[in-house]
Every structure is written in C-alpha cells, then in structure tokens.
Amino acid sequence: MQTKKYEWGEGVFTLLSWFKQDKVKNAKVLVVGAGALGNEVIKNLTLFGVGTIYICDFDRIELSNLTRSVLFREEDAYNHAYKAEVAAKRAMEINPQIKVYSIVGNLFSDVGLGIYKNVDVVIGCLDSRIARYLLNRLCMRIGKTWIDGSIENMTGVVKVYAPKVNCYECNLSREEFNHIMLRTGCADVVRAQTSAGRVATTPISASIVGAMQAQEAMKIIHSSEKEPTPFKTLLGKMWRFEGMTNTINTYKYSSWKNNCPAHECWSPxxxxxxxxxxxxxxxxxxxxxxxxxxxxxxxxxxxxxxxxxxxxxxxxxxxxxxxxxxxxxxxxxxxxxxxxxxxxxxxxxxxxxxxxxxxxxxxxxxxxxxxxxxxxxxxxxxxxxxxxxxxxxxxxxxx
Structure with a gap:
C-alpha cells in the first residue's frame, strides 16, 4: 500500500488562521551570520518549512561557539568546519524538504546582489557595526527589507529596516559613523574587524532574539499589497528585551535622511x-x-x-x-x-x-x-x- 507523502507542517501550522503553506514553501530568506543568533534563526526558519534558505558566514566553528549554537557539535570545532556549511547541513537534516545553500565568505564581496534581489527578506545576525553598515547599503541598493538582531549579556534588540521608512546609516550618530569610516578603508580590514573580539551573551538571549527575527520574517513572507494581514511588524521600530529586569519595550526608531549616500537604488x-x-x-x-x-x-x-x-x-x-x-x-x-x-x-x-x-x-x-x-x-x-x-x-x- 502506497503511503501518502508527508507535507512538512501539515496538520500543525495549517491549523493557524494566518499561515499560508504555499507562501512559506516558496519563500526565500538570506541569513547573514551563522553564529549564536544565526543558529536560532536558521533553526526556526527550518522548523517553519521555509522553502529556501541561504546562509552566509566566513568564520569557522570554535569550541566557544558550542555553548550557544544549537546546530554545531564538538566534532565541528575540532575539524575547524565552516559555520555556514555545517548550519546548512544540519538544517536539511532537521527538515529534508527544504533547500539550504551555504556561502562561505563576506556578505559584500562573496554574495551576489542577485541573491539579495531574489529573496523575500534578509536577516542580519551580525556582531559589528561595520557589517551592519555594509548589509544596509546592499539591501538599499536592491530595495530589500532586512531584520537586524543584536545580543549582549541578557539584553537583546531587534530592528527592521526598509527603503523609504528606516535606514541603519541614517540612525548612526556622528561618532558611530566616523568610527565606521575609520575602519572601512578596504575589504581585508573589514574582514579583520568583523571577526575580532567576542561579545558575552547567553543561549537564552540568542533564543529570544532569534525567535523574534524569525517571527518578523514570517510576517514579511505573508505580507502582500493585495491582501490585508493581521500582523503588526517592527518596521521603523526597535524592540528591546532586558533579561536582567524582565522588561520588554518597543520604541519608534525610524530615520530617513534625503541626502544619505546609502539610499542609492540600482534600477532598472x-x-x-x-x-x-x-x-x-x-x-x-x-x-x-x-x-x-x-x-x-x-x-x-x-x-x-x-x-x-x-x-x-x-x-x-x-x-x-x-x-x-x-x-x-x-x-x-x-x-x-x-x-x-x-x-x-x-x-x-x-x-x-x-x-x-x-x-x-x-x-x-x-x-x-x-x-x-x-x-x-x-x-x-x-x-x-x-x-x-x-x-x-x-x-x-x-x-
């Protein structure tokens, strides 16, 4: 007797009033950074059954990554395996019905802009201002919404940027902007800066912020100009979680300066x-x-x-x-x-x-x-x- 093929999420997510299985199955998401945050985002997108995930990261796995990275194993650290490759492999082990592509390299010199153009949303799981500055510029060129997440200690922040609404570069203070300019003189320096140093954090912070980023991505995937949706997104806002005091706040966080050089649009x-x-x-x-x-x-x-x-x-x-x-x-x-x-x-x-x-x-x-x-x-x-x-x-x- 022939068994009916199991459709991922069938009888589970399909019970949700807002969930559109075809949209999720056909969705494409680019995740930039496969560290603690990236692991959580990739895991959640995989469990939701997002059809195609692209993962970009140039780093190798270290033993210190294992305390907050659900997709990595001890053997990966001893083998000095690339984060992007291992994350892609483990995601497809969790859900064999999706496709996951790994790109070992920099987000700006090794990921073709055509990928940015073709995905539904970009998720930034980065740990430096320089990397965010560069990701913002690429997304602005191609008119793409991107979701930024950051964690430190027991604190986490999520922001959503989109053309004409909010721009990472427009929100930088003069001091922050000058700091970035000092370090973006060339691509090799940027690589060194974005891989230098570690931020003290916890697996709980990564789980909470990564879950919020994945949830925002699902809202964007389901959004359509033709159909109203029940969602409120974080576009133009900042969501902040403080684990020390168990406080969660959402603030208006949008700035769009007409003379900002990041707003170049590569069209047609x-x-x-x-x-x-x-x-x-x-x-x-x-x-x-x-x-x-x-x-x-x-x-x-x-x-x-x-x-x-x-x-x-x-x-x-x-x-x-x-x-x-x-x-x-x-x-x-x-x-x-x-x-x-x-x-x-x-x-x-x-x-x-x-x-x-x-x-x-x-x-x-x-x-x-x-x-x-x-x-x-x-x-x-x-x-x-x-x-x-x-x-x-x-x-x-x-x-």
Whole structure:
C-alpha cells in the first residue's frame, strides 16, 4: 500500500488562521551570520518549512561557539568546519524538504546582489557595526527589507529596516559613523574587524532574539499589497528585551535622511542569460558592449577592488599579487615573508577600481578579480550608468 507523502507542517501550522503553506514553501530568506543568533534563526526558519534558505558566514566553528549554537557539535570545532556549511547541513537534516545553500565568505564581496534581489527578506545576525553598515547599503541598493538582531549579556534588540521608512546609516550618530569610516578603508580590514573580539551573551538571549527575527520574517513572507494581514511588524521600530529586569519595550526608531549616500537604488536591472562570473573579463566586456549598445564600457568594482601589487615601506619591496582586495589579509597571513613584514611595515596597494579595455589581465574571470556569481554589476557607459545581472549564475542557487 502506497503511503501518502508527508507535507512538512501539515496538520500543525495549517491549523493557524494566518499561515499560508504555499507562501512559506516558496519563500526565500538570506541569513547573514551563522553564529549564536544565526543558529536560532536558521533553526526556526527550518522548523517553519521555509522553502529556501541561504546562509552566509566566513568564520569557522570554535569550541566557544558550542555553548550557544544549537546546530554545531564538538566534532565541528575540532575539524575547524565552516559555520555556514555545517548550519546548512544540519538544517536539511532537521527538515529534508527544504533547500539550504551555504556561502562561505563576506556578505559584500562573496554574495551576489542577485541573491539579495531574489529573496523575500534578509536577516542580519551580525556582531559589528561595520557589517551592519555594509548589509544596509546592499539591501538599499536592491530595495530589500532586512531584520537586524543584536545580543549582549541578557539584553537583546531587534530592528527592521526598509527603503523609504528606516535606514541603519541614517540612525548612526556622528561618532558611530566616523568610527565606521575609520575602519572601512578596504575589504581585508573589514574582514579583520568583523571577526575580532567576542561579545558575552547567553543561549537564552540568542533564543529570544532569534525567535523574534524569525517571527518578523514570517510576517514579511505573508505580507502582500493585495491582501490585508493581521500582523503588526517592527518596521521603523526597535524592540528591546532586558533579561536582567524582565522588561520588554518597543520604541519608534525610524530615520530617513534625503541626502544619505546609502539610499542609492540600482534600477532598472538588465538581465542577461549569457553573463556569468566564470567568464573571462575580455568576453564580458564584449558582451556588455553588445547588450548595452555602447562603444565604451567600464565595470565599477564597488565592493572589491582588484589588487595588482603591494609595496612595503621598509624595506622597499614590491610584491605582485593579482587578487581581489577581500583576499588580501588571507594572502598576507598565508605567506611567511609577507606576514613577518606586516608587523613592522605599511603596505601600499596598487589596485584597479574600474575594469575597462585597458585592464592588463583580460584572461582572468570575473570571479578571479573579485565579482561573485549571480552579482549585479555597475557599468559606466557613454550613455550613463547601467546595472547588469549575471543571470546565468542563478542556477547555482536554485533560482
């Protein structure tokens, strides 16, 4: 006798008056950060049966992570496994009916903007202002709502940002903004800053805040301009939990300054099924000229400059690298000579911020110069700026 296939959540979530199984099954969510908060968010989205989850994190698992990360095991720490990969694997073990994709890397140099565009909501489980600043800029470019969560000790905060309502950068004080600007000079520095230091917290704080973030995500997934919903979201608000005193408060927390540089909107987007990050630069430039009907095209490396070489002060030495800026710190630390020099000298970088017909390394692929798969690239032409998606790469992410 043939057994009817079990549909995840059937007879459980379907009893909820507001729950729409098809919406949840077809939903896509990007979770940035797979630490304590990320574990809780991923777990909850998995239990709800969210159809597709993308997880981005560049860190490896340490023993200290085990006290507040439900998806990690002792063996993962001993194996120095990547958080994103293990979290994705464990999520699919919990719910085999969903798809979970891991991206080991930075949220701004390794996650294509096409992914941001195609998800229903982005959830930030980050532990630094710099990472939030960058995530906010990416979400604003593509018009995407993102949910920010933070925890420290027994305190937790959740905020929701969306274009035209609330902007992380607009809410920064001058001191906070200057602090970030001092540390966002280059991608390798950002990586070092976002992975430095630990915040004292508890698994309870992570559970509470992660649950609130997942709940807000479910509200957004169910929201529709055509149909009224029974929900009140935290859009433009700050929800704060203080475990020491058992107090919960919600505050108005919205700021939208018309002159804020974070509000750039990358639209309209030109889609092209020929373009991929695996293509050589020379072929991409030819294709761009054809699809944009332009004589001159220049790819703007907004997130990740291409480092040609670095020059040390003392002694005066030149080192050819040919790498994306996001790989600079890793390259220096893995090279004995460069690592020793880095303790007592300043490296000056020679780089390409724009890629055009004069670029000397035409045989390199877009991926090799620092553009991730399924990205949306900013292209300058004699007719103005255009935004072009590397649409061929969508297949890597089930899109």
């Amino acid at each position: 987007i030109i889609y092209n099924e020929e373009l991929s990050a695996d293509m050589q630069v020379k072929d991409v430039l030819i294709t761009l000229k054809k699809i944009l009907a332009a004589n001159v095209v220049e790819i703007n490396m907004r997130n990740n400059k291409f480092i040609d070489k670095i020059i040390s002060d003392r002694p005066e030495r030149e080192f050819e690298l040919h790498i994306p800026e996001s790989k600079l710190e890793e390259t220096i630390q893995s090279n004995d000579e460069l690592r020793k020099l880095s303790y007592r000298t300043i490296f000056h970088k020679c780089f390409y911020e724009n890629i055009d017909s004069d670029f000397p390394y035409m045989e390199l692929s877009l991926k090799e110069i620092g553009i991730p798969p399924y990205d949306i690239i900013q292209v300058s032409t004699e007719k103005g700026i255009r935004y072009v998606e590397l649409s061929k790469d969508a297949k890597y992410y089930g899109l």
